[in-house]
Amino acid sequence: xxxxxxxxxxxxAVEGFTAAGTFAGIKKIEKADLALIFSETVCNVAGVFTKNxxxxxxxxxxxxxxxxxxxxxxxxxxxxxxxxxxxxxxRDAEAxxxxxxxxxxxxxxxxxxxxxxxxxxxxxxxxxxxxxxxLAAQLSPNGGRAAAEAIMTTDTFPKEIAFVGEVGWREVxxxxxxxxxxxIHPNMATMLSFLTTxxxxxxxxxxxALRQAVDRSFNCISVDGDTSTNDMVLCFASGRRGKxxxxxxxxxxxxxxxLEKACQTLAKMIVRDGEGATKLVEVKVIGARSDAxxxxxxxxxxxxxxxxxxxxxxxxNWGRIVAAIGNAGVPVRPEQVDLFFGSEALVRKxxxxxxxxxxxxxxxxxxxxxxxxVYLHSGKGQATFWICDLSFDYVKINAAYRS
Amino acid sequence: xxxxxxxxxxxxAVEGFTAAGTFAGIKKIEKADLALIFSETVCNVAGVFTKNxxxxxxxxxxxxxxxxxxxxxxxxxxxxxxxxxxxxxxRDAEAxxxxxxxxxxxxxxxxxxxxxxxxxxxxxxxxxxxxxxxLAAQLSPNGGRAAAEAIMTTDTFPKEIAFVGEVGWREVxxxxxxxxxxxIHPNMATMLSFLTTxxxxxxxxxxxALRQAVDRSFNCISVDGDTSTNDMVLCFASGRRGKxxxxxxxxxxxxxxxLEKACQTLAKMIVRDGEGATKLVEVKVIGARSDAxxxxxxxxxxxxxxxxxxxxxxxxNWGRIVAAIGNAGVPVRPEQVDLFFGSEALVRKxxxxxxxxxxxxxxxxxxxxxxxxVYLHSGKGQATFWICDLSFDYVKINAAYRS
Numbered sequence: 001x002x003x004x005x006x007x008x009x010x011x012x013a014v015e016g017f018t019a020a021g022t023f024a025g026i027k028k029i030e031k032a033d034l035a036l037i038f039s040e041t042v043c044n045v046a047g048v049f050t051k052n053x054x055x056x057x058x059x060x061x062x063x064x065x066x067x068x069x070x071x072x073x074x075x076x077x078x079x080x081x082x083x084x085x086x087x088x089x090x091r092d093a094e095a096x097x098x099x100x101x102x103x104x105x106x107x108x109x110x111x112x113x114x115x116x117x118x119x120x121x122x123x124x125x126x127x128x129x130x131x132x133x134x135l136a137a138q139l140s141p142n143g144g145r146a147a148a149e150a151i152m153t154t155d156t157f158p159k160e161i162a163f164v165g166e167v168g169w170r171e172v173x174x175x176x177x178x179x180x181x182x183x184i185h186p187n188m189a190t191m192l193s194f195l196t197t198x199x200x201x202x203x204x205x206x207x208x209a210l211r212q213a214v215d216r217s218f219n220c221i222s223v224d225g226d227t228s229t230n231d232m233v234l235c236f237a238s239g240r241r242g243k244x245x246x247x248x249x250x251x252x253x254x255x256x257x258x259l260e261k262a263c264q265t266l267a268k269m270i271v272r273d274g275e276g277a278t279k280l281v282e283v284k285v286i287g288a289r290s291d292a293x294x295x296x297x298x299x300x301x302x303x304x305x306x307x308x309x310x311x312x313x314x315x316x317n318w319g320r321i322v323a324a325i326g327n328a329g330v331p332v333r334p335e336q337v338d339l340f341f342g343s344e345a346l347v348r349k350x351x352x353x354x355x356x357x358x359x360x361x362x363x364x365x366x367x368x369x370x371x372x373x374v375y376l377h378s379g380k381g382q383a384t385f386w387i388c389d390l391s392f393d394y395v396k397i398n399a400a401y402r403s
Numbered sequence: 404x405x406x407x408x409x410x411x412x413x414x415x416a417v418e419g420f421t422a423a424g425t426f427a428g429i430k431k432i433e434k435a436d437l438a439l440i441f442s443e444t445v446c447n448v449a450g451v452f453t454k455n456x457x458x459x460x461x462x463x464x465x466x467x468x469x470x471x472x473x474x475x476x477x478x479x480x481x482x483x484x485x486x487x488x489x490x491x492x493x494r495d496a497e498a499x500x501x502x503x504x505x506x507x508x509x510x511x512x513x514x515x516x517x518x519x520x521x522x523x524x525x526x527x528x529x530x531x532x533x534x535x536x537x538l539a540a541q542l543s544p545n546g547g548r549a550a551a552e553a554i555m556t557t558d559t560f561p562k563e564i565a566f567v568g569e570v571g572w573r574e575v576x577x578x579x580x581x582x583x584x585x586x587i588h589p590n591m592a593t594m595l596s597f598l599t600t601x602x603x604x605x606x607x608x609x610x611x612a613l614r615q616a617v618d619r620s621f622n623c624i625s626v627d628g629d630t631s632t633n634d635m636v637l638c639f640a641s642g643r644r645g646k647x648x649x650x651x652x653x654x655x656x657x658x659x660x661x662l663e664k665a666c667q668t669l670a671k672m673i674v675r676d677g678e679g680a681t682k683l684v685e686v687k688v689i690g691a692r693s694d695a696x697x698x699x700x701x702x703x704x705x706x707x708x709x710x711x712x713x714x715x716x717x718x719x720n721w722g723r724i725v726a727a728i729g730n731a732g733v734p735v736r737p738e739q740v741d742l743f744f745g746s747e748a749l750v751r752k753x754x755x756x757x758x759x760x761x762x763x764x765x766x767x768x769x770x771x772x773x774x775x776x777v778y779l780h781s782g783k784g785q786a787t788f789w790i791c792d793l794s795f796d797y798v799k800i801n802a803a804y805r806s
Contacts, residue, residue: 054726086738229726305708322522350489352487
């Protein structure tokens with residue numbers, strides 16, 4: 001096999017994992033709101049958590065369980081974030097883990113908990129613990145999609161992917177599900193993703209690989225540090241396939257690349273499903289002095305409401321983009337800036353290319369997926385971000401979210 | 404006189420200043436787009452300019468003229484920002500200054516230039532220089548409002564204020580006009596303000612006073628460094644009143660306080676007129692470890708789209724506010740956080756105060772002006788920001804701005 005290939009399914013596309021989703025009664029309308037993911041065998045586990053100073057209780061519990069770097073199950077609910085709920089919230093997170101542990105006959109320390117939804121309200125914990133036995137009974141090797149559906153909040157479609165790729169002369173699979181993060185620059189909205197793999201890798205390297213994959217995917221649709229109280233990415237590695245990866249050789253690099261592909265695909269699905277989004281824009285910055293400089297510039301474009309509303313208006317408002325570049329806090333000179341929409345240059349060496357170029361770009365802007373490339377001709381630094389536009393519906397959804 | 408008092412008028416409320424505004428043909432519709440402000444005598448001048456790495460040509464020219472710290476006139480146009488226009492743009496800015504200098508019989512170095520509007524298009528410079536003589540002929544001690552009108556872009560009302568206050572045992576006046584900055588967290592939209600005063604103060608202290616006043620006003624509706632290519636604040640001091648302020652004694656402090664009051668009042672007007680704004684929210688952070696920490700927290704709340712859309716929806720979504728506090732990158736513990744809307748506590752020591760408190764807050768949220776106070780009980784640091792909500796109309800205005 002030459003390279004990474006996308007295959008059907010999500011987390012349960014990887015052998016040894018089962019999943020299920022059900023309606024436990026947390027959401028006001030009858031839509032699945034409780035997910036369970038289970039591994040037949042003990043997995044190595046890696047996790048990346050929010051940088052928000054107020055991590056929600058489930059994250060505190062998960063960090064504790066992650067000390068052993070092992071795991072068997074994830075229980076996740078939507079409809080209520082169990083955030084800003086103090087000690088009672090922590091006890092509720094423990095109760096969720098315990099209910100799952102009992103139903104699955106595994107130690108509580110091997111169960112990870114996630115919550116997403118409204119902040120500051122207590123979980124209806126009896127409803128959740130009451131639903132766990134029937135949820136466990138529904139676990140199935142075809143249950144990945146049900147789990148993906150049960151973690152949705154304002155998402156309009158479930159997000160699941162699976163890839164197969166060569167890792168150390170063996171075919172290795174990575175499956176994943178995710179839920180959306182409000183919009184491309186999620187100030188606070190929650191992003192969850194759970195990944196499964198049959199790769200065999202030490203917990204330390206699994207953690208490093210996940211960190212790198214997240215930095216080049218989920219962290220390129222959000223803005224560094226500017227994350228929800230509940231954001232988390234967990235990766236379970238069952239170790240069924242291949243010799244254990246113990247060093248950063250070829251097999252490790254292949255695994256990172258596979259994991260990165262999985263995370264980027266999920267991240268782009270999140271953007272495509274951004275609240276009210278009508279466009280997916282890939283923002284590439286090429287030729288910056290360093291990767292870090294490129295990233296700051298991409299981020300500055302990504303967080304500009306004026307840029308995002310211009311994309312919604314299908315307006316080639318390059319002035320706003322160039323102004324965002326100038327706001328990145330990175331030394332750049334206007335005469336070094338080229339700006340391409342697709343393969344069409346609208347700005348070269350800081351100079352606007354005129355109405356003819358603009359009308360070609362205007363046609364491109366009618367598409368749902370747009371590539372914006374910034375060339376800086378100052379070095380080898382690169383970064384890619386994925387953003388959506390800012391539409392009427394974003395305001396509508398977020399002005400009314402709790403009602 | 405005990406304290407600062409607001410008086411009628413704007414920049415021409417200060418004796419010795421005249422102003423005018425006219426339609427030069429820069430805007431597509433016939434609305435005033437060219438302003439002139441003139442001082443009978445040579446003034447000390449201070450200026451604060453955008454931190455954007457791509458300052459527009461007028462700012463480059465002004466920085467050059469500001470080396471002498473003296474000035475007689477400001478010529479400002481709306482409808483076209485003269486930004487990203489390279490050498491031709493700089494020559495156009497010079498031509499504006501020169502036309503004004505000739506009409507007023509003053510040296511070109513004493514004329515300051517400002518532009519606001521669409522980015523990346525060349526100025527219709529003949530229209531501007533052609534209009535200057537009749538503009539100069541219209542200069543009047545009652546012309547402040549006409550000038551305020553001529554610098555408007557998407558503003559819905561002209562912004563002018565004047566205050567009188569005691570500075571060193573004398574009555575001193577400060578007048579000002581401003582134009583809006585898109586929205587409360589202006590990624591790129593342009594903010595201009597011109598201030599006049601009859602205070603007598605050294606150019607160095609005038610510059611320091613203006614920097615401080617701007618930091619506590621215009622920079623508390625924007626986000627540090629995240630400013631347009633054209634943002635600027637200029638202050639002309641004629642020196643007609645009182646003994647020259649040469650040190651940071653009582654008179655200096657009185658002057659700073661007067662200038663700060665003027666700038667804050669204009670800044671709040673800008674927020675109230677934010678694109679699509681339906682609410683003005685004063686965000687106070689009290690009891691942080693330092694003023695800088697308080698400022699970062701206020702800023703984090705101010706830049707959250709989710710917080711702003713919740714205000715538009717009149718939703719007491721305190722979870723988003725507390726999450727924004729947690730995202731400020733400043734050490735805070737949830738149990739130290741009290742959150743007040745007006746005098747109503749919705750969160751105390753990190754705990755939600757229940758539905759009864761929330762319904763009282765819900766009533767407050769129907770008002771047009773809202774006070775949000777965050778108490779952190781960790782020190783003496785304070786900061787105040789002013790923000791508006793994020794509404795449908797914000798998206799509408801900015802998606803269609805150039806068409």
